[in-house]
Amino acid sequence: MCQFAFLIFFISSCIFAGIMLHDSRTLWSGASFLFMMICLAVYLLFTVSQYSEWLAAHDLVIGILIVMFILAIGSVIAFPAVLILIFFVEGIRVIRHEGIKPANLLSLLAMYSISAVLNLFHLRKKRNVDYIVVLGAGIIGSKVTPLLAARIEKGIELLHYNPNAVLIMSGGQDPGEDIPESKAMANYAVDKGVDTEKIIMEQKSVSTLENLRFSRELMNIQKPKIIDVTTAYHVFRALILAKQQEIKCVGFGAKTKWYFTLNAFIREFIGYLRLTWKRHALVIGIVVVVIISFNLGGQKY
DSSP states (O other): OOOHHHHHHHHHHHHHHHHHHHHSTHHHHHHHHHHHHHHHHHHHHHHHTTTTHHHHTTTHHHHHHHHHHEEEEEEEIIHHHHHHHHHHHHHHHHHHHHHHHHHHHHHOOOOOOOOHHHHHOOOOOOOOOEEEEOOOOOBTTEEOOHHHHHHHHHHHHHHHHHOOEEEEEEEOOOOSSSOOOOHHHHHHHTTOOGGGGGEEOOOOOOOHHHHHHHHHHHHOOOSOOOEEEEGGGGGHHHHHHHHHTTOOOOOEEEEHHHHHHHHHHHHHHHOOHHHHHHHHHHHHHHHHHHHHHHHHHHHHO
């Protein structure tokens, strides 16, 4: 039985690795991660049961297995529970300030965050990419905000690891802004020591969707390797939007204040549901049909 449990764990690990390597911009990344952790916990239980006598004489091995078991159980139970608690509290706060609306109530649904968090982890920053696209945000007059500055700083950091890449500063000019966002972003980067020849400005976009689309149009390589840089809470939705436009890329997140991240992440989740509601409605419909079919079948007997 222990061998069978290991086989299931190995298969689940391969599925998770395959999803993360092929395209992690889906909720399947979070689902496969949780399934892998469940399989790991089950395998460890069978291992302890089958080899209990041998393990009793090897304290170090027992310690390692205990740590692995705690990590597995923590991933399956504690991590989602903590996230749900945090977003529940924050969701109540949003409701108190903005009223009870369906969009606010959706903030209590936080499982989406597992996949979003997984897309923030990268084993290496050096990826030999061709372009690093920094997504714009609002500016004040001609000055970048702290949030936007953090994105630019992250883009510059990644440029140091990928010296052959070009920075694309993406952002047009909104009402109340003296210059296009991309111009302010480029000025900031130059002040930080970036060569002007390493910067391209995309000045037409007024949304994340357009940031990605118009930036892709500026790339003169057929299949470029791309990094998208935005604020951490915004990475997953930006990757979904890129996927919908068949833009292959990875996302890196810039840090921001924790208290600001909570509210923003809730709204990102709502935005994600708006983007993918048809897919979720289809899955729910299939589940309902299956349940009704089983109930009708049971009544016949």
